[in-house]
Amino acid sequence: MKNLRNSVLTLLLAGSLLAACSGNRNVTGSGNRTDDAAEQAGEKIDNERAELKDEIQEGIDKIDRRLEKLRAEAKDASGDTKDNLDKQVNKLENSRQRLSGFMSRLGSETKEGWQKLKADVRSAFDEVKDDIRD
Numbered sequence: 025m026k027n028l029r030n031s032v033l034t035l036l037l038a039g040s041l042l043a044a045c046s047g048n049r050n051v052t053g054s055g056n057r058t059d060d061a062a063e064q065a066g067e068k069i070d071n072e073r074a075e076l077k078d079e080i081q082e083g084i085d086k087i088d089r090r091l092e093k094l095r096a097e098a099k100d101a102s103g104d105t106k107d108n109l110d111k112q113v114n115k116l117e118n119s120r121q122r123l124s125g126f127m128s129r130l131g132s133e134t135k136e137g138w139q140k141l142k143a144d145v146r147s148a149f150d151e152v153k154d155d156i157r158d
Contacts, residue, residue: 069138073130076145080127083149086156087120112155119152 091113098109126145133141 069135072142073138076142077127077130079149080123080130080145083152083156084120084123084127087116087123087152090156091116091120116152116155119148119155122148 094109094113094116098106098113101109123145126141126148129141
């Protein structure tokens with residue numbers, strides 16, 4: 025009888041330990057899912073950064089081409105026409121400098137700052153889009 029009782033207690037204890045261990049695996053498993061989600065979010069931001077970097081560089085290249093044309097026109101212009109062209113050049117140079125600043129901030133922004141940076145870049149493009157059409 026004593027052996028039966030000890031066997032039953034041993035089985036109950038073993039069953040309890042197995043249940044506890046399997047419960048811990050689920051917690052670890054859910055932690056892995058959380059890690060996977062965080063990794064995917066990080067990859068998404070990395071992809072967005074790469075795309076935004078390409079967009080900014082493309083914008084800077086368009087500004088450079090437009091500046092080249094405007095400077096050539098201003099060189100041969102005079103009076104109000106020259107003043108107007110010089111104003112356009114100054115505006116585009118400021119826009120280019122602003123976009124270059126965004127480019128340098130791309131890798132250092134936090135998740136919260138990243139959303140603001142994207143919005144700022146979009147705003148800068150909206151402000152300059154008519155001025156850089158080829």
